[in-house]
Each structure stands twice: as structure tokens, then as C-alpha cells.
Amino acid sequence: MKVWPRLRSSSALWGAPLALAVTVFYYFSVTSAYVADESYGYAPGIVSYSLSSMYPFAYAVAAAFGSWESGRLVRASIWDVGPVRSRYRVAFDALIPVVGLSVLMVVLPVVLALVQWGAYPTLGSMRPLLLAVALCAAYAVLGFAVGLWVRPEVASPLLTVLVYLAVAYPVALDTFWLRHVTGQYPHALSYGEVATWQSMAAHALPACALAGALAVLWLPVGKLAQRALVGVLMVAVASVAAWSIAREWGPTPPVETRAAELACVGTRPKVCMPKGSGEDAGAVGADVREVLHRLRNVGISASPEKVTDTLIDGRYPKESTDSVWQLALTKGSRDGLVRYQTVRQAVAFPCTMPDIHASRMVVGWAAAAAGEQQTFRSLLREDPSHDAREQRALEEAVSRVRSRTADEQRDWYRVMRAKACADRGRDS
Amino acid sequence: MTLWLKTRGVLTVMPLALVVFTVLALLLHDSVAVLPSLTLTGGTRMQLAMFVPVVVLVALGRCLDARLPAPEVSGVRHVLWLDAALTVVAVLAAAAVGVALGSVLDSEAALVLGRNTAFLTGILLCGRAVFGTVAVLLPVLWIVTVMLVGFRTWTDPYFWSVLPEPHGEPHAMVLAVTALLCGILVHQFSTRRAL
Missing domain, CATH: 3.30.2010 (Zincin-like)
Known part of the structure; x- marks a missing residue:
């Protein structure tokens, strides 16, 4: 079958403008600003953040259109042509445009971000993208299987909502392990961090096992009950495995650090x-x-x-x-x-919470010595409890200290620094 | 009438959908999720109950799709008025469930279920005249649109979004009823007979 006719007959084609519009709008209105401010051109950070909200959209699209395609095949009796064509081949042909669309939804923001900020992708940075691509395929298979049993007009809206919420909602729950197995990597990587393979496995296992189990149901080997048993076992083992990987993790998964x-x-x-x-x-x-x-x-x-x-x-x-x-x-x-x-x-103080007046005097004096009065002043201006009168008094006091001899200033510094931390916990 | 009930599958599909609707409304009535938004930097706070009407809409779409085109077009029976009655009854049933749950559980999100179902049903029926069967995806699309661009702030939705408006908001009620009436009228008079 030729590429264009296959594409033209697919539901992914009429779904594409909307799905891609959401992707592009989301990138330019939300992701782009964050990447500019926080990523410092660090590829794993750029990739993980560009993806963070796109996972549920892409999976929902894959599942919805997957079910639509299988519904069409059933209605046209192609699914029942039996030995003429392998069912895997039929499913593969029908799912290629669907998987292609959903993969585009996760690849597009990543490519846009990398190009816009001139960062080169690294192998480690591609792990979340790999996860997203794998799960797009898994959810397309899941949707396809549902569409064989339930009419697509019923299956696809329900799957859209179900898959979307199942992936996007657990991040809001206090059961932390749940958010590490949904397929949405819940963490925007900071500079120097790389997602671990363990967390990728925890995310991929349940959905991939479910898709695998459904594919096994189509195998022309053994009885249906036997295949169902194998499928249930697969899902159970994978879910337990994912749970045991993530069961002790907090709200953020462990990451590899110092990767830069x-x-x-x-x-x-x-x-x-x-x-x-x-x-x-x-x-x-x-x-x-x-x-x-x-x-x-x-x-x-x-x-x-x-x-x-x-x-x-x-x-x-x-x-x-x-x-x-x-x-x-x-x-x-x-x-x-x-x-x-x-x-x-x-001039770092030996305690965590030094006395505010003494510490401001010391920092102001040192800043003046280094020629950084302007920066010091503008930073103080951001403190709402610090008004112009206090600022004037502080600057006068600092300039009085600065007019003394070098030895006097050195002694004053030692005394003030000790005074700032007197009566305070010497805990750092 | 019996033939219509059987053809549409009303007695099998609708009760099942209403049971699922009730269970979901009971489970999700005040759950809130922070979901992605285009207009708010921190994401939208969405009542999950906003997604629940989809169950009834899907069932309604399924019923209206199950047709016998040739006998229905011949026009001996007033099938379209029966369809309209089915639509109204489904929306009223959803509203009754919502009001009952809302007053028992003291839940704002459950109280507006009926209004939201009416509004989304209107969208579904209008869309069916243009897009046919695929129109079942339109209400979902509306919900996603509200999620992405429907809010000015966390608590202040735009007037057109209707779904997140609080209970008793007059313009939302008017819009919902108008949408439902438009939907039913479009369904009566749309020329697209064979979906």
C-alpha cells in the first residue's frame, strides 16, 4: 500500500491539525519562556521540560485514534479476512500514521526547543523522549485493541479522557510511587542532572506490558484462555516490578547528577x-x-x-x-x-542567620571595598522592609568606617563579623 | 415506539451510561487536578467532574447513531421527536443525579453536572449535523479547550467556557439551555439523514 493513500484514509490526518496546533501553541506560550530562563542550554533539561506537559496529550491522541482505526478495520471486515494477511501486519499498517502523529507531538517541542536555544542533544538527554515514543506506540496498540471490542464512536472519546487523566492526574496525588509509573516523567531536570534508566523502566513497564498483553491476545497460538492468562501474568509482573522500583521514591525521582x-x-x-x-x-x-x-x-x-x-x-x-x-x-x-x-x-558568616544590621554593615563595607556599592544598593532596594532612610543611614555608617585607617578597618571587620553571629546558633 | 427503543438500543446503553455517570460523579465529585494551560503559567485547576458528562454524551451519540436509515426516512413514525425526547430525558436524568449528589454531598461540582451535560449535548447535536459520527469528539474538544484557554485566573473562567462557572450563574444556565435547544432543533431539521 502506498504511503499517501494510507495517510489520507487515516483518522490521524484529520486529527493532525488540532493535535499539532496544541503542541506548537503550548511550546510557544509556556515551554519556550522556561527554557530561555532556566535551561542554560543544557540538553537534558531542555528535553525533559519540553516534554513535561506533552506526554498525556500524545498518549491520549495515540489511544483515541488507535481505537478509531481498529473500529474502521472491523467495520470494513478487514480484520476478519483471516489468513490472507497477518493481523499484526494489518494493525501495523493502520497504526503507523497514528503513532507517527503522537510521536510528532512529543518530538516537535523537543526539536523546537533544541533549535531555538542552539543546544546539541546528548545521548543521556534523549531518555525521556525515548520513553515518550515507546509509550505512544504502546497506547496506540491499547487503543487499537479497545477499538476491536467497542465501537470507535464510544471508545475514542472515553479513551481520550481516561488516558489523559490517568497520565496527568497522579502528579497531584500524595501517593508518590504512582506518579513514577504513569509514563509522564514528572521532573524538569536541572543543570547537571540526567534521568536514570530505572525511572524510565518504571514509567514504561505498566503501559508496555498492557500493550504487549493485548497483542498476545491476537496470537494464533494456543487457546484464548491460555493467551489471556499469559497477558494477565505479564501485566501483573510488570506492574509489581514498576511498583517495586518506585515504591520508596519521593515526589521527585532520583537522578544522575554531575553529568555536565x-x-x-x-x-x-x-x-x-x-x-x-x-x-x-x-x-x-x-x-x-x-x-x-x-x-x-x-x-x-x-x-x-x-x-x-x-x-x-x-x-x-x-x-x-x-x-x-x-x-x-x-x-x-x-x-x-x-x-x-x-x-x-x-565575608560569609559562620552562622546561618546573622544579625541583620551587623551583617549589612559588613557586606556593605566589603562591597564598597570591591567597588560593588551599586549592586549592593539595588539588591537592598528589593527588600520591601528596607526604606530610603535606612539606606542613607547604612551608607553613612559604611563611609565612616571606610574613612578609618587600614588597621582600624581590619579590626572593625573582625569585631563586626563576630558580633553578627553572637547569640546565634553556630550551626553552619 | 418498541421498534425505536430496540433499534436505538436505548434500554441497554442509556441505563448503563447513567450508572457509570453516577458512580464517576460520586467518586470524582470534588477532586481537582492541576492540568496544563496555555493562558495560566501555573496550569489550570480543573474539577474532574467536568469530564464526567462525556459518558452520557457518548451513550447518547451511540443511541442516535443506531439507525435504520430507510424506514426512518420514509417518515411514518415521528422518530426524530422520539430522539429529541430521548435527549431531553438523558439530560434531565444526568441533572437529577447531579442535583441529588450535590445536595447530599454538599458538592458544587456535582450540582453543575446537569447544566454541563445540557451544554455539551447541544454541542454534540449541532456538531453531528456537520461532522456526522465523529462529532462525539467535539464535547471532549470543548473540555480540553476550556482547560487550555478557558481561564483568566485560577478561579475566574471566561464567560464562554460555561463548564467551570459556579452553580446558579445565570448566563451559564442560559447558554446551556440555548445550546441544548439549538442542538435539538438542528437534529430535527438537519438534512444529513444517513450518518
Whole structure:
């Protein structure tokens, strides 16, 4: 059978404009903005986020049109032509356009995002897409099987709603394992994170086993009861397997971290940033070194061996130590905050909640020493409880300290830093 | 009448659909899901009860599809008026279930089930004149549209979306009844006899 006639007779053709319109509109009105702000050109993040809302749409379309196609085959008595053509072949021919449409619904946003932000796909980043493609095929088979038993006018609207809700709803439930087995990867990967094969397996197993079991029912081997038994066993084993993989997971699945490669430049400190994030590590390193030099001149002891970008640690950044600093360099470089971040880390307080006035004095003084008064001022302006009068008082106090001799300033810094943490838990 | 009941499969399909409708309404009456939206960044908060009328609509579509074209066109019996009666009875039954559940469970989402069923039935019947059998997908499409673009904020739907409006909202009621009447009229006078 030729490609075009097959396509023209398929329900996927009249479904395509709507399905693809939803896909494209969703990409440009929701996904695109997030990818621009949060992905830093990191392919696994781009792929996982572009897909996150498209899974249920694609699966619902696959199931609905799958049932429509099998209904047509039954009505035209093609399904009953028996040994003339293999039933698998008949089903395969009918499902190709349906699977093609639903796969397009998940591939399109991924391609759009990768092209729009100039990121290259990596092998690890393709795992959620692979999952989505596999489950599109599985749901098409599921829909096809239902359409053989139930009229398509009944089956396809019900399947649309059922599949959509079954995939999209569990994310809102407190039974966490449920959201890890539905086929919707529930997590937008941060920089440095990659989805694990275990979570892919947990998502794929139930639906694929169901589709496999239904396909087994068509096998011309053994009695129907035997085939049904095999099918039920398949579904049961796969569901239990998926449950045992995901049963102890929280709301977000475990991920592989530190998947991004770091490139380090310079010495004392060595500045490490992920490759391909679009920011210049050399310029960042120069900023950091200059600020550190100015801070050391006023007596702040800040000489890390290495400054590392927290971006690659995903959502659980490591703690800084005296010799290795963890700073959000890429984000800071994008927002023009690298110099201020360096100041902030150099005067880091030994407690988590320092006294607000003392700490503002210290940070303001150090920022002034590094030439970052402007940044400090604009950040303080975002605090609604901090008004212009307080700001003036703070700046006057800081400039009084700055007018003292170098030794006095050094002593003042030591005293103020200790004072900021007096009576506070020394817990960090 | 008996022949019509048998041909349409009214007595087998409709009661089953109403039972499923009742069970689903009972299970889902106040469940809320946050679903994807084009107009709201955080997604839409959708009452799952909004999807429940689909069961009755599918059954209604199935009944109206089961025809004997030649005898029906010959026009001895007033089959189309029987169809209209079936539609009205199905919607009223759904509304009764909704009102009963809504007042027993004190559930806003169940109270509006009847109105939503009426509105979506109107869409179904109008669509059948144009698209034929495939029109059963139109109410689902309407629900998806409401989900994607029907809300200004989480609690404030656009007037045309009808389904998420609260109980007793006059314009939603008027739109629902108008849609149902239009649907029935279109069904009476549409020239498309062979679906």
C-alpha cells in the first residue's frame, strides 16, 4: 500500500491539525519562556521540560485514534479476512500514521526547543523522549485493541479522557510511587542532572506490558484462555516490578547528577564552569581574581584554591569550604552578579542567620571595598522592609568606617563579623 | 415506539451510561487536578467532574447513531421527536443525579453536572449535523479547550467556557439551555439523514 493513500484514509490526518496546533501553541506560550530562563542550554533539561506537559496529550491522541482505526478495520471486515494477511501486519499498517502523529507531538517541542536555544542533544538527554515514543506506540496498540471490542464512536472519546487523566492526574496525588509509573516523567531536570534508566523502566513497564498483553491476545497460538492468562501474568509482573522500583521514591525521582562537564581556567583561584553554558569562564575568572585582590587589600582573608559553579549540582548544591567555593557563576554572570557573589562569599558568616544590621554593615563595607556599592544598593532596594532612610543611614555608617585607617578597618571587620553571629546558633 | 427503543438500543446503553455517570460523579465529585494551560503559567485547576458528562454524551451519540436509515426516512413514525425526547430525558436524568449528589454531598461540582451535560449535548447535536459520527469528539474538544484557554485566573473562567462557572450563574444556565435547544432543533431539521 502506498504511503499517501494510507495517510489520507487515516483518522490521524484529520486529527493532525488540532493535535499539532496544541503542541506548537503550548511550546510557544509556556515551554519556550522556561527554557530561555532556566535551561542554560543544557540538553537534558531542555528535553525533559519540553516534554513535561506533552506526554498525556500524545498518549491520549495515540489511544483515541488507535481505537478509531481498529473500529474502521472491523467495520470494513478487514480484520476478519483471516489468513490472507497477518493481523499484526494489518494493525501495523493502520497504526503507523497514528503513532507517527503522537510521536510528532512529543518530538516537535523537543526539536523546537533544541533549535531555538542552539543546544546539541546528548545521548543521556534523549531518555525521556525515548520513553515518550515507546509509550505512544504502546497506547496506540491499547487503543487499537479497545477499538476491536467497542465501537470507535464510544471508545475514542472515553479513551481520550481516561488516558489523559490517568497520565496527568497522579502528579497531584500524595501517593508518590504512582506518579513514577504513569509514563509522564514528572521532573524538569536541572543543570547537571540526567534521568536514570530505572525511572524510565518504571514509567514504561505498566503501559508496555498492557500493550504487549493485548497483542498476545491476537496470537494464533494456543487457546484464548491460555493467551489471556499469559497477558494477565505479564501485566501483573510488570506492574509489581514498576511498583517495586518506585515504591520508596519521593515526589521527585532520583537522578544522575554531575553529568555536565566542567572546564577550569586560570590559577589561584581556578575557576570552573560548565562547558557550553554560553558564559565566558575567562572573564568570570578575571572578575573573581580582581575582587579577591581588592578584598585582601582591606584585610579580608579570602584565598580559595578553586571556585566551582553550583549549576552542575542540580537542585542540591554542595557547601562551600575555605579552599573550594561553590558559587552560582553561570547565573551570576548572566545577571552581572559575579563580583557581588564573590564579595558575599568572602565575608560569609559562620552562622546561618546573622544579625541583620551587623551583617549589612559588613557586606556593605566589603562591597564598597570591591567597588560593588551599586549592586549592593539595588539588591537592598528589593527588600520591601528596607526604606530610603535606612539606606542613607547604612551608607553613612559604611563611609565612616571606610574613612578609618587600614588597621582600624581590619579590626572593625573582625569585631563586626563576630558580633553578627553572637547569640546565634553556630550551626553552619 | 418498541421498534425505536430496540433499534436505538436505548434500554441497554442509556441505563448503563447513567450508572457509570453516577458512580464517576460520586467518586470524582470534588477532586481537582492541576492540568496544563496555555493562558495560566501555573496550569489550570480543573474539577474532574467536568469530564464526567462525556459518558452520557457518548451513550447518547451511540443511541442516535443506531439507525435504520430507510424506514426512518420514509417518515411514518415521528422518530426524530422520539430522539429529541430521548435527549431531553438523558439530560434531565444526568441533572437529577447531579442535583441529588450535590445536595447530599454538599458538592458544587456535582450540582453543575446537569447544566454541563445540557451544554455539551447541544454541542454534540449541532456538531453531528456537520461532522456526522465523529462529532462525539467535539464535547471532549470543548473540555480540553476550556482547560487550555478557558481561564483568566485560577478561579475566574471566561464567560464562554460555561463548564467551570459556579452553580446558579445565570448566563451559564442560559447558554446551556440555548445550546441544548439549538442542538435539538438542528437534529430535527438537519438534512444529513444517513450518518
